[in-house]
Amino acid sequence: MARRLLSIGECMVELMQADGGLMRKSFAGDTFNTAYYARLFLPTDWSVDYFSAVGTDTISYEMLAFMEGHGIGTGDIARIEGRAPGLYMIHLNNGERNFSYWRSVSAAKLLARDPHRLRHAIEAADVVVFSGITLAILPFEDVDTLLAELRRAKASGKLVAFDPNIRPRLWDSAERMRATISDGARAATLVMPSFDDEAAHFGDASITETITRYRALGVADVVVKDGANGATLAFGEAKFNVPSATVEQIIDTTSAGDSFNGGFLARYVLTADAASSASFAAELAASVIQHHGALVPRDKLPA
Structure with missing residues (x-):
């Protein structure tokens, strides 16, 4: 029976460095990146769809064509007159x-x-993915709407995956940011934070503190990403570390965490083996950061 992963958030126009001082255009955004990498490694009996909104301008239709060209469904993306996609530019300094x-x-x-x-879109999915950026860009009342639907999905037994992906500049206050991130975690079954974010904005002194805090919010499973130190997983009663993969040269860390998320979910929904899924995700992320841009072509990634 066909199954479905639904990723919710914002895809943007991406401008990245190219040769000769030029810029190269692509499309990316945290939850879209996760969907892209999940699509690459899920079998064909899984569909991967994106839930968002775009405008009715030329670049919006280019974005939709880009998504469809990479096997990601766009039927749940609204078209809104007078609006357009956001745009971001990557600035690199020694790979960071x-x-x-x-x-x-x-x-x-x-x-x-x-x-x-x-x-309707969430009810039709088996796995739902969202992030702190998804929550940060929405008006207050729409955050409540989204979280209510995600809580329904969690209660019905769906896998609801949340990456806090903390970006302070998107929030009007640190207090609301922390409160809303915590509310997002309460609606999730799996939380996949980055430890440097959690330490900086929640004051966690250790990965154990991060895991304990999210478990106290009702999260069943936690994957804490910690860069070169690997990932620490808490699934059921088990807690263990999966080492990072070898990186010869860091070119661009854009989408490191997003690609890890997509690779992990693609393997985990098929195998239910958190350790091997995290090992695969670490190899994938290590490969991604050795190339420019958020979305790396399949032929440059692990077999």
Whole structure:
């Protein structure tokens, strides 16, 4: 029987460095990146769909064609007149990245405006993916709408995966950011945070503190990503570390965590083996950061 992964969030126009001082255009965004990598490694009896909103302009239709060309369904993406996709530019310094953003009229900010469309899409999915960025871009009332539907999905037994992906510049206050991230975790069955974010913004002194805090919010399973230190997993009563993979040269760390998430989910939903899924995801992320841009072609990735 066909199964379905639904990823919810914002895809943006991506401008990245190219040869000769030029910029190369692509499309990316945290939950879309996760969907892209999941699609690469899931079998054909799984569909991968994106839930978002775009405009009715030329670049919006280019984005939809790009998604469809990479096997990601766009039937749950709303078209909103007068809106357009956001845009970001990657700036690199020895492989580490920072970004400039232009997203004031981003259509994705209205992705949860229609609660019936949202409920229908989530009910049709087996796995649902969202992030702290998904929550950060939405109006207050739409955050409540989205989280209510995700709690319904969790209660019905779906795998609801949440990456807190903490970006302070997207929030109007640190207090609301922490509160909303915590609410997002309460709606999830699997949380996949990055330890540096959790230490910086929640004050966690150790990975054990991060796991304990999310478990106290009702999260069943936790995968804490910690860069070169690998990932620490807490699944059921088991807690264990999976080492990072060898990286010859870091070119661009964009999408390191997103690709890990997509690789992990693609393996985990097939095998239910968290350790081997994390090992595969670590190999995938290590390969991704040795190339430019968020989305690396399949032929440059692990077999």
